Amino acid sequence: MQLTGQTKLSGDHMSTSKANNPSLWSRVKSEAKKKFDVYPSAYANAWAAKEYKKRGGTWSGADNRVKKKSSKGK
8 A cells, every 4th residue: 555656436437646846755655664663554655644744845736635524303
């Protein structure tokens, strides 16, 4: 699993997001590999994405964020 790679959606559709600063993403990803025993993992990728954004990195492409369900209408 790669964070900058492809995320499987329903059906055969693939959604991609790409780091706008590949060198920064590569450095952060290398740090994640050293920091976590298992890479790739959900924890390692979440940490890497958060660290990348903290250092000023941005993403382009599709918005892959999980949509929150509204509690209204119950």
